[in-house]
Amino acid sequence: MASEENDAPIWISDDGPYVVVTDPLDGSRNIDASIPTGTIFGIYKRLEELDDLPTEEKAMLNSLQSGSRLVAAGYVLYSSATILCTTFGSGTQTFTLDHSTGDFILTNCSLEIPRRGQIYSVNDARYFDWPEGLRRYIDTIRQGKGKYPKKYSARYICSLVADLHRTLMYGGVAMNPRDHLRLVYEANPLSFIVEQAGGRGSDGKNRILSLQPVKLHQRLPLFLGSLEDMEELESYEDVQQRVNPGYEV
Incomplete structure (x- = not known):
């Protein structure tokens, strides 16, 4: 198991068939303000070909698998409802916690993000630190002059799981253009x-x-969202913020 909270992975058992990577509490800076937080996790199969290596080395290499090898992933959103969103590689499902029974109830067996949204989620306060391509993209969609001829709205919670969940539901793009996530x-x-x-x-x-x-x-920078919105964003090319003046990562 590898956690964002630990410097190195933990080798739990030689018999375990899976590797877990997790961010136990995303958005923890928001707790005192009662803003939604979340838990993120990914699951890989253990690489059995590494079993003869020293424990620390095989734990690290198992944790550094490409995302294309994921067999499952999910997040839990702690908000007005407690929502578990998962995929096992054949669609995305959401479950909602029933507090009266303690059970997670399937609420969407095949969640599909709209191909185009009308919302972008990013910290606009850093607009003047952005590269030219990202500024042009945001200016264009805000004015309704992009490929989708409607003006986009900004919605930014500063909690990655919460911003992503809204994007999955309504479409658009959630992003952090800095080398941060x-x-x-x-x-x-x-x-x-x-x-x-x-x-x-x-x-x-x-x-x-x-x-x-x-x-x-x-x-690295991270951009997540609707297929058509993401294709339009990437067409601007210069969207990664490589400088970070006045802020600590």
């Missing part, structure tokens, strides 16, 4: 979920699930 714990599991719902996960240039992690806590 972690490939292993956040980008890969969430991209798997989005793709299984008919959308796309990207670093602004490349499909997230095609990337090979080289470090456990590797960071």
